[in-house]
Amino acid sequence: MSRSTRNALLVLTLAFFFSSETLLHAAPRKQANLFVDLSLLVAPEYPCTWPAGFPAFGILPQTTIGKDSPYNTDLLIIDGNTGTQLDTPPHSVARPETGFPHAGPLGLQYADKVPVWRLVGEACVIDIHKFRNKAKKGYSALIEESHIKAWEDKHRPLCPGDVAMFHSGYSDKYYRPLPDGSRFVAKPLSKKSPAWPNPSPDGMAYLASRGITAVGTDSPSMGPLPDLAEATHYAGLKEGLVFTEGAMQLGKLSKTGAFFAMLAMKHAMGPYAEGRAIAIRKSELAGRLIESVKAKRVIDLSVTLDMNLPVTWPGKGIGNHRHPYTKADFLYSEHLDLYHHTHLMDAHAGTHLVPPSFALPSPGFSNSQYSERIRKWLTDYEEDFGARGFSDVTAEKVPLAQTCGPARVIDVTGLSASFKFKPGNPRSPLIIPVHIRKYEKEYGRLGAGDIVIFKTGYTGRKFKPMPEGAACMADPLNGKSPGWPALSARAVIILAKRGIRCVAIDAPTITSVNPKNALFTYWALGSHNMVAVEFLTNVAALPDKSYFLFAPIKIRDCHGGPGRAIALH
Numbered sequence: 332m333s334r335s336t337r338n339a340l341l342v343l344t345l346a347f348f349f350s351s352e353t354l355l356h357a358a359p360r361k362q363a364n365l366f367v368d369l370s371l372l373v374a375p376e377y378p379c380t381w382p383a384g385f386p387a388f389g390i391l392p393q394t395t396i397g398k399d400s401p402y403n404t405d406l407l408i409i410d411g412n413t414g415t416q417l418d419t420p421p422h423s424v425a426r427p428e429t430g431f432p433h434a435g436p437l438g439l440q441y442a443d444k445v446p447v448w449r450l451v452g453e454a455c456v457i458d459i460h461k462f463r464n465k466a467k468k469g470y471s472a473l474i475e476e477s478h479i480k481a482w483e484d485k486h487r488p489l490c491p492g493d494v495a496m497f498h499s500g501y502s503d504k505y506y507r508p509l510p511d512g513s514r515f516v517a518k519p520l521s522k523k524s525p526a527w528p529n530p531s532p533d534g535m536a537y538l539a540s541r542g543i544t545a546v547g548t549d550s551p552s553m554g555p556l557p558d559l560a561e562a563t564h565y566a567g568l569k570e571g572l573v574f575t576e577g578a579m580q581l582g583k584l585s586k587t588g589a590f591f592a593m594l595a596m597k598h599a600m601g602p603y604a605e606g607r608a609i610a611i612r613k614s615e616l617a618g619r620l621i622e623s624v625k626a627k628r629v630i631d632l633s634v635t636l637d638m639n640l641p642v643t644w645p646g647k648g649i650g651n652h653r654h655p656y657t658k659a660d661f662l663y664s665e666h667l668d669l670y671h672h673t674h675l676m677d678a679h680a681g682t683h684l685v686p687p688s689f690a691l692p693s694p695g696f697s698n699s700q701y702s703e704r705i706r707k708w709l710t711d712y713e714e715d716f717g718a719r720g721f722s723d724v725t726a727e728k729v730p731l732a733q734t735c736g737p738a739r740v741i742d743v744t745g746l747s748a749s750f751k752f753k754p755g756n757p758r759s760p761l762i763i764p765v766h767i768r769k770y771e772k773e774y775g776r777l778g779a780g781d782i783v784i785f786k787t788g789y790t791g792r793k794f795k796p797m798p799e800g801a802a803c804m805a806d807p808l809n810g811k812s813p814g815w816p817a818l819s820a821r822a823v824i825i826l827a828k829r830g831i832r833c834v835a836i837d838a839p840t841i842t843s844v845n846p847k848n849a850l851f852t853y854w855a856l857g858s859h860n861m862v863a864v865e866f867l868t869n870v871a872a873l874p875d876k877s878y879f880l881f882a883p884i885k886i887r888d889c890h891g892g893p894g895r896a897i898a899l900h
Contacts, residue, residue, distance in 0.1 A: 362780060363732035365616060367589075369549075369578045369608035370415040371506055372727065374887040378512035379414045381551075383520060384662050386673045388413050390889060393653060393677070396692045397700045401850055403689055403890035406654045410673035411442070411603035414885065417595035418553065418574040419445050421602040423565040425667050433666065437571055442601035447631040447897055449573050452494040452544040453621045454591040454610055456584050457482045462528035463499045469522030471555035474530045476537040486586050489541040492625040494575075494591045501527045501550040502579035516551045526556035532566040539570035544624070545593070547575035547608070578608050588613030590620040594882045594895035597681070599637035602669065607882035607894060609731055620878060623899040630877070632837075632867045632896040633682040634794055636674075641793075641800035642681045642866075644839075647757065647808045647846075653677040678726075678891025682866045684883040685841070686729055687722035687857035689890045690850065694721045705850075712851050716820055720858035726883040726892035729862055733832050736782045738879040738898055740870065741770045743816050744788045752813040759807075759814030759843035764825045779830030782879040789815040789838040790868040807844045814844030820855040827859035835864035835879070835896070867896055874900045 373379045373388060380388045389408035394400035411417075420437035427434050457479065462472035474497065479489075489495060505515045519526035527550030530538065535553075538546055546553065546567055553567070553574045554560025567574065575593045595606030611617045623629065636642055638658055646652040654677045660670035679685070698706060712719060746760035762785060771777060793803040793815075807814040815838035826834060834841060834856070841856075841863045842849035856863055864881050877900035883892025 362616070362736070363730060365612045365614050366731040366735070367580055367583045367610040367612060368731055368885070369580055369610055370885045371502060371577050371579060372885055372887055373409070373414040376508045377506065378509060378515040378517065380410070381412045382517045385410060385412060385671070386661065390886060396696065398702050401690060401701065401705050404653060405678040405890050407676050407678055407886070407889070407893070408673060409605060409676070410671070411596070411598060411601050411605050413605045415575065415577040415606055415608050417442065417450070417593050417604045417606050418564065418568065418576060419602055419604070420568040420571060420573075421667070421669070423561060423568045429668050431666065431668070433565060433569070435569065437569065440571070442595060442598045442604035443635045445573055448624055448627045448629040449544050449571070450595060450897070451590070451592045451620070451624050451629060451899070452492050453587065453624070454496050454584050454589040455486070455489060455493045456496050456498050456581055456586050459497050459499045459528050463501060464525045465528070466525045468524055469519060469526060469557050471526040471559070472528040473555055473559070474528060474534045476534050479534060479537055489538070489543050491542040491544065492621065493541075493543040494545045494547055495538055495543055496547040496578065496581055496591070497529060498549055498581040499528050500582065502577060503549065503582070506579065519556055527551065529553055529555045530563055531555065532559060532562040535563050535566040539567050539572055543572070545573045545575065547578050547591070547593070549578045549581050551577050575606075575608050584610055585613045588617060590617035592880055592897070594880065594897065596884070596893060597633045597635050597895060598674070599635050605884055607884055609882055620899050628900045630869060630872050630898045630900070632869050632898055634790065634866055634868050636681045639796045641797065641803040641805070643677050644679060645805040645808065653679065656680045676893065678889050678893060679865070680893055682864070682894065682896050684726050684729065684734065684881070684892030684894060685853070685856070685863040685865060686726050686890065686892060687720075687724045687860060687862065689857070690853035691720055691722035691857040693723045696721060708847055708850060712820075712854055716824065716851070716855055718858070719854045722857055724860075725887070726889040727885045727887050729883070729892070731882055733862060734782070734864060734881045736780045736833070736879060738784055738873060738877045739774070739777055739781045740784045740786050740873055741766065742786045744786060746816040747787070747789070747813065750813050755810045757808055757810045757814060757844040759817040759845065759848070761819040761843065761848070762816055762822050763819050764822050767822055767825050777826070777829040777831055779832070781831060783826060783831050783834045784867070784870060784873070784879065785816065785818065785834070785836040785841070786870045787816040787836060787838050788871065790866065791837070791871065794868060804839050815839060817841065817843035817848070818852055819848070820851040823852060823855035823859065823861065827861060832860065833862050833864065835867055835881070837867040837870040838865070840865050864896060873898055876900060
């Protein structure tokens, strides 16, 4: 072969290599551009809490990285009417046993019982801008059946699998820091400004008659003021619809064709739930997901949040636990015979996100601020894995495209059976590079944009009501039983080289019950700008090909991220 021929082949080879690399990395970037965040930012100075008698949202640091802890943790005070939220049938339908006129079986379909396929669908964006501020102070302009039919005549009939989204631009215009933010809810309630436009009871009844999945609005409530809020809610909820309230940025979606998901918290007996509303713009991906919704091929991957379930980190020994998941009742609703309630919860309760700032200190942090023990661990870590990074990336800064993507499920259920455990020595079987390479040999190389999910089967076996539920976290942490399979720091490095930016697991954490190993894994994840979704369940139900969706509640400066994980196939 001549030199000129060899050079030509080399040029062609390099061209192919670089073009392939470009395509590989272009796919995640292109996918990122498809995502639209439809959720309000939750922060104390915003009007994210219903102002009429509801406890104010709060986020309180519990530990900060330094001498006393290598982690940042937060306590949340948050109720289901905070920010962007989901209303379920028990919001207006009483439990059957009450015998009330508005009672029925749907009065038991709480946030943890709503069929997950009702939370997703094709967004049908109905423009109602012309109705904004057209009513007198304290009143809402009403959207009637005729207005909805006019939209259908122009676009297409609404049908099962659709989510009707009313777009007035209200949240975009009025959701502002207080005191200006009082225009969002407080001033309309006080009859100092016009209220938001929304469907009348007849308009809502018509929507329900179309067999659609759900209804949403970019205003703080689906209920028109001053006296039709309950009637409109009941007209839809009694038919099994669910409502997304407090959406925003609906103008970024096409009138039809975008995929919508309301990833709401899975509170036991929750008549409403705070959530993260997201959309995927009209595209081939959105089309595939919408077809999955129509066929009801949607899988719930989140554990239920309940005070009697092991959803909060108990710590080792006594006094090292995080704030337990707590339900606090207030404001009795006589027509439903139930109390409204808020929650006090650790930001890592239940199915949750671990952002880099959980274990990585902010830029400018001096390692001398660590305890002597953690400084020694850091020396060991950096000798093996290089410099530990810094980060101020909290949950709300993590891009939606980083926690959503094709699911690649790596089965490590065999690790627990072969693990040799000695009581008194908290340890976990480790997922190491060989497990990843073995998977790739059989199923193909992992790549950028994939969501790697480790199937352990642990949650399915151990997640049970207390006191039996102590076997889930407390017993392994105290060396009474083997720990759950956990990702090693070395495996993190391999995944990072593949371009993986999100890993998930059906175990309480993705890290070992051994505290040193756990910190190493979290340092490695954060230092490579990776995040983890912990405490999944039902992973065994995932088929070979599925699309994973997770998003945390959009809470500013939160070092954890309670949220909802689902998959479509």
